[in-house]
Amino acid sequence: MSRRFANRFHLYAIPLMSSRLLATERRAITGLAGLYATRMLGLFMVLPVLALYAEDLAGATPLLVGLALGAYGLTQAVLQIPFGLLSDRIGRKVVIAGGLVLFIVGSLVAAQATTIGEIIVGRCLQGSGAVAGAIMALLADQTREQVRTAAMATIGLSIGVAFAIAMVVGPLIASSFGLSGVFWFTAVLAILSLVVLWRLVPAAPRRAQHRDVGLDRSQLRSTLTRSDLLRLDFSIFSLHLILMAAFVALPFRLVDVGIEAEHQGWVYLAVMGMAFVFMVPLVIVAEKYRRMKVTFLGTVAAMTLVLLLLGELGHQRWVLIGLLLAFFVAFNLLEATLPSMISKLAPAGAKGTAMGIYSTSQFLGAFLGGVLGGALAQRFGYDAVFLGTALLAAVWLMVIWGMPAPRHLSSEVVALEEQEGDALDTLMARFASVAGVEDVLVVPEERVAYLKVDRQRLDADALARVAGSRHTHRGA
Known part of the structure; x- marks a missing residue:
């Protein structure tokens, strides 16, 4: 990026009250956390039951049962980054919906399986709906910098809750409806997630790269x-x-x-x-x-x-x-x-x-x-x-x-807006001069500055002065 273009960005201060969640942010966080949790619940419910109940499947051996348990991880690992990059190009919701459809198909294949090979295929298809990166990117699109950390923490908490619930619910469903019942249940959860995606999660106001969330090649x-x-x-x-x-x-x-x-x-x-x-x-x-x-x-x-x-x-x-x-x-x-x-x-x-x-x-x-x-x-x-x-x-x-x-060190993301002003190097130097700011990266094309700060040493007043001395307007 040219220095001329970089010079056109200024920091603006964000009032404390703007850290409250907006209605659209609350909907996005609730919907996407629920979507992420139900998807992970479906993947985790199989863990405590597959080894026991797979004994009734044709061709089952401990090795193939282990492969069925872990198969989703291979397709997740291979496809999660490509799906994230694809969401940058064609849209987050489209990619997430496509991933959920793949997850549903995999669940249905496994639910009707009579052989361990079919279970393995179903688990691979479940994992191929690798939309974790796209979900996090959509959440970043939907939230302002000052509430994004809390939003990401909500997603993390939802995963932990999903794992704990899965350990309990999986054996209970399997004892009543067998292994196929677990996969039918995961398919229903994924269908409900599609409804949540389109009805509860609001349309993203923008689609942008977020270096605190997405991969930067x-x-x-x-x-x-x-x-x-x-x-x-x-x-x-x-x-x-x-x-x-x-x-x-x-x-x-x-x-x-x-x-x-x-x-x-x-x-x-x-x-x-x-x-x-x-x-x-x-x-x-x-x-x-x-x-x-x-x-x-x-x-x-x-x-x-x-x-x-x-x-x-x-x-x-x-x-x-x-x-x-x-x-x-x-x-x-x-x-x-x-x-x-x-x-x-x-x-x-x-x-x-x-x-x-x-x-x-x-x-x-x-x-x-x-x-x-x-x-x-x-x-x-x-x-x-x-x-x-x-x-x-x-x-x-x-x-x-x-x-x-x-x-x-803690991560901070500070919003920028396009205005005439100091050079990029000057802007970075002003941040770096604040006590407790250990690392700075200003990214004009994203209109943000990324900071790493030591909160015990951070001079919050000095940081606020840097922010306040540069803003041209205040807003969320």
């Missing part, structure tokens, strides 16, 4: 060469590999200790509820008291030990339930803190690119976890699944052991 190489970010990519890869592999064996282990399939949902309900209660203080320690690295290393070490004990000692009911609780405390804690660490470490304006790579790593981990768990179960038995994943967790611990403690 110009930043891809530099992001992939950051060792600190790669450690976190490997972490989410390992976490979801372990999760998917564990669910090849966990349902059978619960049956072995006398908890039949129709009652397992209640076990997951109790365990997930308690895990959430135990997780919250640990998140507070990590975030508020800035003990992120210690918490991270301790949690991975704890997960390594729990997996080892599941393989060696998890054959008694209460020991198994206690280990299951410890596993989900560790899993939920890592699932909550890893995205926060990505946000802290990503350079200003590169958060969307970093999260795109991170999400791809997550889905690849889910795919390989199903395959690895199935292969270990088929070749060596279910104890080997836990011991094999314990070995992976130990490798994971070694990979992250030497990482520097992440700086506790």
Whole structure:
């Protein structure tokens, strides 16, 4: 972009009251969070039941069951970035609707399956509706910069809630209607999501690139060469590999200790509820008291030990339930803190690119976890699944052991408007001169400035003066 064009942008201050949600923003956040949650609910409900109920399918083996569990991750990983880029060209709602249709088709194929191969095809089709990036981009289109962080947090919370509900609802539906009933239910949820998309979510006022949400191809190489970010990519890869592999064996282990399939949902309900209660203080320690690295290393070490004990000692009911609780405390804690660490470490304006790579790593981990768990179960038995994943967790611990403690930086996005004014370099320098502002990227074509700030050191008054001294009008 030419310097002349860059010179035409000024910062304008946003009044505090404008951080309140507008009616259209509230509708968009509610609708898209619900849409995202129901889609993930459909994917997750299969986890606690597929291994048990697939035994009635023709051709089922532990390896193929594991492949069916993780198959959605492969198509998600391959297609999520192309779908996000396609939404930039032809429109968010069109791409999201198309992805939901693919998800519905996959659910219907799996619901009518009589062989494990048909289940695998259905799961691949479910995953091919890879619209997570398009949903986040539409949410960014629908929200102003000053409320976007809260909007994204709502999406993140909805995913966690969906996972917890899926662990309970999946076994309950399967016990009454079989495995096909779970897939019929996911198809109905996806159809309802289509209705929500077109009736509740308002039309986007614009379609733009958002570097805090979407992938920026110009930043891809530099992001992939950051060792600190790669450690976190490997972490989410390992976490979801372990999760998917564990669910090849966990349902059978619960049956072995006398908890039949129709009652397992209640076990997951109790365990997930308690895990959430135990997780919250640990998140507070990590975030508020800035003990992120210690918490991270301790949690991975704890997960390594729990997996080892599941393989060696998890054959008694209460020991198994206690280990299951410890596993989900560790899993939920890592699932909550890893995205926060990505946000802290990503350079200003590169958060969307970093999260795109991170999400791809997550889905690849889910795919390989199903395959690895199935292969270990088929070749060596279910104890080997836990011991094999314990070995992976130990490798994971070694990979992250030497990482520097992440700086506790927060992302800020400040709106710009087109006006005559200072040069781009001057604008960046004025932001950088404020105490507590650690990184700045001004992107005139998006009309925003991306900042990384240390809130404990931030001179909010100085930042407000920079904003106030430059605005030509005030508005939302």
